Amino acid sequence: xxxxxxxxxxxxxxxxxxxxxxxxxxxxxxxxxxxxxxxxxxxxxxxxxxxxxxxxxxxxxxxxxxxxxxxxxxxxxxxxxxxxxxxxxxxxxxxxxxxxxxxxxxxxxxxxxxxxxxxxxxxxxxxxxxxxxxxxxxxxxxxxxxxxxxxxxxxxxxxxxxxxxxxxxxxxxxxxxxxxxxxxxxxxxxxxxxxxxxxxxxxxxxxxxxxxxxxxxxxxxxxxxxxxxxxxxxxxxxxxxxxxxxxxxxxxxxxxxxxxxxxxxxxxxxxxxxxxxxxxxxxxxxxxxxxxxxxxxxxxxxxxxxxxxxxxxxxxxxxxxxxxxxxxxxxxxxxxxxxxxx
Amino acid sequence: xxxxxxxxxxxxxxxxxxxxxxxxxxxxxxxxxxxxxxxxxxxxxxxxxxxxxxxxxxxxxxxxxxxxxxxxxxxxxxxxxxxxxxxxxxxxxxxxxxxxxxxxxxxxxxxxxxxxxxxxxxxxxxxxxxxxxxxxxxxxxxxxxxxxxxxxxxxxxxxxxxxxxxxxxxxxxxxxxxx
Ligand code: SF4
Ligand code: SF4
Numbered sequence: 001x002x003x004x005x006x007x008x009x010x011x012x013x014x015x016x017x018x019x020x021x022x023x024x025x026x027x028x029x030x031x032x033x034x035x036x037x038x039x040x041x042x043x044x045x046x047x048x049x050x051x052x053x054x055x056x057x058x059x060x061x062x063x064x065x066x067x068x069x070x071x072x073x074x075x076x077x078x079x080x081x082x083x084x085x086x087x088x089x090x091x092x093x094x095x096x097x098x099x100x101x102x103x104x105x106x107x108x109x110x111x112x113x114x115x116x117x118x119x120x121x122x123x124x125x126x127x128x129x130x131x132x133x134x135x136x137x138x139x140x141x142x143x144x145x146x147x148x149x150x151x152x153x154x155x156x157x158x159x160x161x162x163x164x165x166x167x168x169x170x171x172x173x174x175x176x177x178x179x180x181x182x183x184x185x186x187x188x189x190x191x192x193x194x195x196x197x198x199x200x201x202x203x204x205x206x207x208x209x210x211x212x213x214x215x216x217x218x219x220x221x222x223x224x225x226x227x228x229x230x231x232x233x234x235x236x237x238x239x240x241x242x243x244x245x246x247x248x249x250x251x252x253x254x255x256x257x258x259x260x261x262x263x264x265x266x267x268x269x270x271x272x273x274x275x276x277x278x279x280x281x282x283x284x285x286x287x288x289x290x291x292x293x294x295x296x297x298x299x300x301x302x303x304x305x306x307x308x309x310x311x312x313x314x315x316x317x318x319x320x321x322x323x324x325x326x327x328x329x330x331x332x333x334x335x336x337x338x339x340x341x342x
Numbered sequence: 343x344x345x346x347x348x349x350x351x352x353x354x355x356x357x358x359x360x361x362x363x364x365x366x367x368x369x370x371x372x373x374x375x376x377x378x379x380x381x382x383x384x385x386x387x388x389x390x391x392x393x394x395x396x397x398x399x400x401x402x403x404x405x406x407x408x409x410x411x412x413x414x415x416x417x418x419x420x421x422x423x424x425x426x427x428x429x430x431x432x433x434x435x436x437x438x439x440x441x442x443x444x445x446x447x448x449x450x451x452x453x454x455x456x457x458x459x460x461x462x463x464x465x466x467x468x469x470x471x472x473x474x475x476x477x478x479x480x481x482x483x484x485x486x487x488x489x490x491x492x493x494x495x496x497x498x499x500x501x502x503x504x505x506x507x508x509x510x511x512x513x514x515x516x517x518x519x520x521x
Contacts, residue, residue: 043375043381044379046379046381047383048381304372
């Protein structure tokens with residue numbers, strides 16, 4: 001009885017989704033993204049980037065060594081911080097960053113991905129992925145450090161600017177497809193009616209929102225090293241700092257998964273068949289592949305753009321991105337009206 | 343009367359179209375370099391820069407040419423070169439030992455300005471074309487008179503290949519392998 005129950009809990013698919021896709025997968029993809037970010041920036045700036053750790057792998061082991069260093073580093077907790085929040089915020093931010101993965105289906109088959117076939121998966125995933133920045137603000141606020149507080153302030157400004165863009169642009173898919181179910185959204189885009197092609201404006205707004213929310217270049221304002229040391233994370237060291245930094249990359253990956261499903265057609269044009277290979281592994285690999293391309297594109301922007309000032313970024317958000325998102329939403333309504341998907 | 347303060351309004355340069363165009367242009371340049379990087383990093387122990395003649399590197403002393411005029415130690419702006427007094431045998435009068443002054447150098451202070459080499463009337467000092475030598479402790483950087491006369495060995499030569507940097511019209515600074 002009890003054994004059965006334990007086995008059931010262990011074999012419960014959402015658990016494995018969190019552990020394997022959410023934790024291990026996003027860790028691996030974060031590592032690839034960090035490596036690519038450094039390497040691409042180096043290539044564009046006529047440098048070499050990570051190299052000596054493993055010349056044959058292009059210095060990839062350098063990233064692993066970095067991770068080991070973060071984990072082994074001494075954890076220094078300043079005496080003046082608000083301890084509970086200081087410990088709690090980065091860990092909670094990291095955890096909540098991973099949670100949306102449960103609601104993001106990588107396979108349309110309910111037997112492999114039971115939770116995700118619920119009808120409000122897009123709404124829940126979106127709501128969860130907009131939560132961690134609040135904890136980042138809490139982390140900065142609890143640090144009792146002027147740079148951290150300034151960084152938190154900047155983060156809060158940026159949140160208010162991009163939140164609307166993220167929600168409106170991604171929900172524009174629901175406007176034209178009349179559903180919040182991610183599986184239906186993907187299936188409606190089969191084989192090549194991808195929303196990125198039909199509604200490029202909302203797609204652009206969504207990419208902008210992801211850039212702002214995960215503080216990628218050119219919107220790396222809260223953590224801008226030259227101005228506010230490390231922004232909200234100034235007082236953090238060791239593993240807690242790794243949680244903070246990793247959280248941003250995990251969030252970037254989760255947003256990329258959402259964008260891959262909503263705008264890039266998920267597993268389309270592939271039609272999942274029965275059985276675990278054709279029904280689960282191949283579609284999920286296709287989705288992850290698309291998401292990785294989005295992540296790498298976002299990482300590549302570091303090499304091209306400088307950092308905007310806060311007022312420039314807010315101007316871009318309020319003057320450009322929000323109108324774009326609203327136009328994209330209107331275009332989605334138009335698509336629904338002329339009945340592209342039905 | 344203080345001058346009147348007036349806000350000067352600058353017209354925003356370019357419109358939406360220009361913004362889109364320049365962003366795409368920037369991305370295109372980034373992709374171009376990503377695909378075809380033009381790196382100029384020196385992979386140091388595996389490569390080293392072969393400097394041109396006239397490079398102001400470490401300094402070697404030729405005792406036979408020195409006339410002990412001390413011009414080198416007087417001109418040294420960082421007081422790196424000092425004269426030491428040694429007793430030696432005069433070749434003309436082998437039975438009478440004589441006192442002479444010779445320069446020695448302290449590489450902790452030397453800024454490789456080359457004044458001493460320039461000022462020496464008999465060319466008793468010369469540069470070797472490198473200064474990438476590492477000492478294990480600071481005391482090693484004081485040269486004795488004997489050490490000062492030995493031409494130092496460049497460690498990178500045994501491990502790496504020589505490269506030169508050249509200015510290319512299209513690409514800017516480029517690295518070329520030699521040999
Ligand atoms: S190179 Fe310049 S600093 Fe060095 S010993 Fe000669 S004069 Fe002095
Ligand atoms: S300037 Fe030349 S000749 Fe005069 S003491 Fe120095 S090394 Fe000797």
